[in-house]
Amino acid sequence: MNVLLIGSGGRENAMANALAKSPLLTRLYVAPGNPGTTRVAENVDLDAGDHGAVLRFCKDMGIALVVVGPEQPLIGGIVDALTRAGVLAFGPTQAAAQLEGSKGFTKDLCREYGIPTADYERFSDKAKALAYVRAKGAPIVVKADGLAAGKGVVVATTLDEAERAVEAMFAGLFGQSGAEVVIEEFLEGEEASFFAICDGERAVAFATAQDHKRVGDGDTGPNTGGMGAYSPASVVTPEIERHVMAQIIEPTMRAMREKGAPFKGVLYAGLMLTAQGPKLIEYNNRFGDPEAQVILPRLEDDLLAIMLAAARGSLDGTQPRFCEQVALTVVLAAKGYPGTPLTGSEIKGLAGAEAMADVIVTHAGTRLEGARLLAAGGRVLNVTALAGTVAQAQAKAYAAVDAIDWPGGFCRRDIGWRELARERR
Ligand SMILES: Nc1ncnc2c1ncn2[C@@H]1O[C@H](COP(=O)(O)OP(=O)(O)O)[C@@H](O)[C@H]1O
Numbered sequence: 001m002n003v004l005l006i007g008s009g010g011r012e013n014a015m016a017n018a019l020a021k022s023p024l025l026t027r028l029y030v031a032p033g034n035p036g037t038t039r040v041a042e043n044v045d046l047d048a049g050d051h052g053a054v055l056r057f058c059k060d061m062g063i064a065l066v067v068v069g070p071e072q073p074l075i076g077g078i079v080d081a082l083t084r085a086g087v088l089a090f091g092p093t094q095a096a097a098q099l100e101g102s103k104g105f106t107k108d109l110c111r112e113y114g115i116p117t118a119d120y121e122r123f124s125d126k127a128k129a130l131a132y133v134r135a136k137g138a139p140i141v142v143k144a145d146g147l148a149a150g151k152g153v154v155v156a157t158t159l160d161e162a163e164r165a166v167e168a169m170f171a172g173l174f175g176q177s178g179a180e181v182v183i184e185e186f187l188e189g190e191e192a193s194f195f196a197i198c199d200g201e202r203a204v205a206f207a208t209a210q211d212h213k214r215v216g217d218g219d220t221g222p223n224t225g226g227m228g229a230y231s232p233a234s235v236v237t238p239e240i241e242r243h244v245m246a247q248i249i250e251p252t253m254r255a256m257r258e259k260g261a262p263f264k265g266v267l268y269a270g271l272m273l274t275a276q277g278p279k280l281i282e283y284n285n286r287f288g289d290p291e292a293q294v295i296l297p298r299l300e301d302d303l304l305a306i307m308l309a310a311a312r313g314s315l316d317g318t319q320p321r322f323c324e325q326v327a328l329t330v331v332l333a334a335k336g337y338p339g340t341p342l343t344g345s346e347i348k349g350l351a352g353a354e355a356m357a358d359v360i361v362t363h364a365g366t367r368l369e370g371a372r373l374l375a376a377g378g379r380v381l382n383v384t385a386l387a388g389t390v391a392q393a394q395a396k397a398y399a400a401v402d403a404i405d406w407p408g409g410f411c412r413r414d415i416g417w418r419e420l421a422r423e424r425r
Pocket residue numbers: 118141143149150151152153155184185186187188191270281282
């Protein structure tokens with residue numbers, strides 16, 4: 001069958017690699033893709049926001065399944081448009097995508113269904129929001145309701161910081177996304193990412209990962225889209241996994257069905273493992289980037305078969321199998337990131353890194369100019385290594401990073417530090 005994958009990041013490169021292995025696949029198209037996806041698929045110049053163009057492409061090319069990588073097209077209703085036209089799609093409808101598109105929606109759902117999460121209130125009035133933070137005091141967390149590219153959350157350690165965050169959001173820092181804010185209790189604990197695959201009715205636990213959001217070593221400096229990750233996350237024990245499925249994922253599936261918006265696709269729970277048990281920080285409705293780069297290379301089952309079953313509403317409940325190895329990925333970013341990245345610098349030596357055993361290089365913000373590979377974004381490349389231990393995976397990943405000749409880029413040097421410390425103990 002022919003498949004169309006929407007997206008252009010490192011996540012979509014990892015998804016394309018996994019889909020390309022499927023015996024069910026005839027042709028894989030990626031829209032718009034990147035220089036990394038051309039190695040396993042055909043890139044097509046399609047704008048995911050133009051539903052008419054996507055539908056025409058699907059009809060012309062006989063696409064049997066559309067897989068949506070990023071959140072924006074989902075929240076833009078691409079799955080609804082495809083479904084109306086009779087094209088099978090993996091991903092939630094616009095109504096179900098509110099789980100990521102509106103933090104307030106998800107918090108209210110948690111309250112209604114008793115799903116453990118931080119205590120909160122929603123505000124569309126600045127004076128009331130300010131009165132609330134003053135009454136609660138710091139530390140406290142201020143969140144823009146809508147999508148804000150990972151920049152809409154302020155974990156305020158002082159009251160002054162919290163007040164400034166409220167002022168900035170209501171002054172339009174995030175446009176419509178900040179017209180409403182969620183203010184919530186500060187949760188203490190370790191974070192982990194939990195992924196389930198859902199078919200509207202049923203959810204199966206898929207995988208776990210942990211990422212590194214800060215730009216600098218030792219988790220310092222500003223937040224980014226993610227500077228590295230590893231999978232599995234050993235803090236999510238089988239017992240915690242069962243708890244998360246029973247207390248968080250399954251009630252969410254039921255809630256969405258009862259609201260008339262059954263959830264299909266990847267349900268990605270950001271968890272805080274607190275002393276009172278796991279609590280939901282937020283939902284995303286797609287794979288994480290760079291989490292996909294460490295989860296998918298470990299998958300032993302057929303990703304396309306799993307996505308097809310989910311899209312058709314016929315997951316049989318068997319848990320997908322993953323290899324025992326640890327995967328660790330290091331993000332290479334252009335200097336200046338997460339501020340304004342310096343683009344256009346040349347990257348050499350990729351072949352040397354890719355020739356190493358159990359190393360996978362995926363592309364994010366790159367472009368080709370003739371035969372020259374140039375940086376074309378903030379996060380540019382992901383170097384993933386698989387090994388029996390975290391220490392070995394880390395050593396392999398950095399050996400491959402060091403084989404890449406790119407003076408215009410940088411990376412963190414301590415990806416996996418927390419898991420490495422656990423492994424040493
Ligand atoms: N209630 C909370 N307590 C402590 N930290 C939080 C809380 N909510 C969010 N955070 C921190 O802020 C980060 C971003 O918040 P999140 O809700 O995941 O928003 P987004 O990913 O959309 O920016 C989280 O990964 C976590 O580190």
